[in-house]
Amino acid sequence: MGDAKASKGTKASSTGTEGGNDAKASKSARSRRAARGGRDSRAGRIAEATPTAKAADVLKTTSTAEPAKPAKPAKPAKPAKSGEDKLLPRLRRKYPWLDHVVRAGEAFSERYGNHYAAAITYFSVLSLIPLLMVGFSVAGFVLAGNEAALDELRAGIVRSAPEGLGDLFASIVGAALESRAGAGILGLALALYSGLGWMTNLRDALTAQWGQEKKKLPFLSTKLKDLLALAGLGVALAVSFGLTAVGSGVGEFLLGLVGLEEAGWARFLLRLGTIVLSLAANVLVFVWVLSQLPREKVAARSAVRAAVLAALGFEALKQLGGIYLTSVTSSPSGALFGPIIGLLVFANLVARLLLFVTAWTATAHENLTRTVEPPAPAVIQPLVEVRRGGPRFAAGAFGAGALLGWLSRRRF
Template structure:
């Protein structure tokens, strides 16, 4: 069989598959929408702003640790003793002042971290909303205005509330499951570990579904109805759990060596953030290509045509008069210059 015949047969098989299975046709539409709307580039931008936003969050975490140590002198002494015992003796006198300075400057670190987190988080949310809206074929908004920044700030608060709600669902569900196992007297059973893993997986899926449902329905810059959001959020929750477990396996294997513990973890987190960003946009493209959600692509703006009166036959407008005057002046200048040049040379 020739290569051309094999290609025709493969296209026929693919066409038949898409005609028989709606899910396959939907998946192809989603992937095409993802690439047409520059999903990879937008995911890279989201990853960059996510890493940038992590710096003020670390400052807030450091300030929170400073407050915790300041309110607990015994814990501060234990931390200092543990750190100084882990470093060489010649560095012990250098480490203790650093810890004390970090605790003393907790207010400054907290203030700067909160302001920076508010600023970076708002711009991170703005770029995330633009990327998600692009998958819905929604044209980008005008440069940032006060109303748009306030809308992005409210969206950021909504995302944090969704994250807190997902954590509460996981914590309450886990505690309830432990209570049920204890009351039933199954804590010593051999399959308790499997039960806990299954319960944790189901609670994780529920929390991820809540976050994806909020992203699909609330983040795009549109207020139209969203069909198929429940199924799209479920697809996103399952995919995110797969990525999370893959990252856990990767970090467990790479942190065996000192170099891998430092650079492998950072590289793994960076790749994980990029893959999650791509997956979020792909799930959004899947929701946007549900037949009920399909909307026509926005037509590119055409430059306004300027029609001069001189273009009309048999008429002379102001534009044609100006052009004729400029051409006449140039011709007169050339003739005068030529005449003066010959006059200066003259007979010798």
């Protein structure tokens, strides 16, 4: 029993010892937690105080430093100009006449105006002397015995030439007049060959500038039409030169009747009237050329404005050609070859002018817009077809009728 008591005492002491140890451990744990909490609170206070101090430093620095200048806004980049904003398109939209001229120039180039002008120039120079020989041969027979009228016709042709080409035309016309009686089969053949070549190229060029489709035509009928067109052009030119010559002669006669042939103002008015009459005659010739010479003829009213422009341009080229030839023929070599070169240049410029005004007329809005005629009203008619039965149809109908009759007899 003593041992039991001793063991109980030992257990109690051990239990007391363990309880004391637990109390000490819990106390030390509480102290550690309190110390940790104090450190955390101090760290929190320091962390809270640090941004405030930094903010105070920033405010102090900002208040002492100079205020920053505001940045300039960047200039917007200029948009690249497109094709619509370029100068020429804007001018074309603003000025319709300029747009018309540009369209005419584009059509002239696309339809080989320069090539056709070169061909017309070649055949013009080649056919000049043979055609004049044949023309004056015919005129000599028609005006036989009337040398005054023949001289007036020759003077009109010489006056219609540029100033520097007057002597050359006078020599050509003189040679044609002297040989008009001897212009036989050979001269006529040369005139026909060169004249038909010139007219063929001229008609093809005008057809192309009008924008007409070149069709394949029979050779013989085409050459015959070209020959008639050449004769018609010769008559038109003769009438033009005749009107100019007669107008000048009538004016001189009228001034002599009233005694004003020496008055300066009267001579000036006569010269002005002669120029106006020459322009009117040229307008008529150009109207005929522009409207009747293309392979597909066009209305004459469509060519009136172009004919006026061509007549004015022709007179301007004559004046400029005279100035050019005067400067070219001042040297010995120019005096020898100047007239021929001047004739080539003048013929080429006239051909280009004629083809350009044709393209200008063809690209006008009234000629570009074509009115489409409405179709004819439709007439609706019922289609009645009558079919006649054959023998089989008749036999079938007869059999059906017989069967119906037999059935009706049995029913009654």
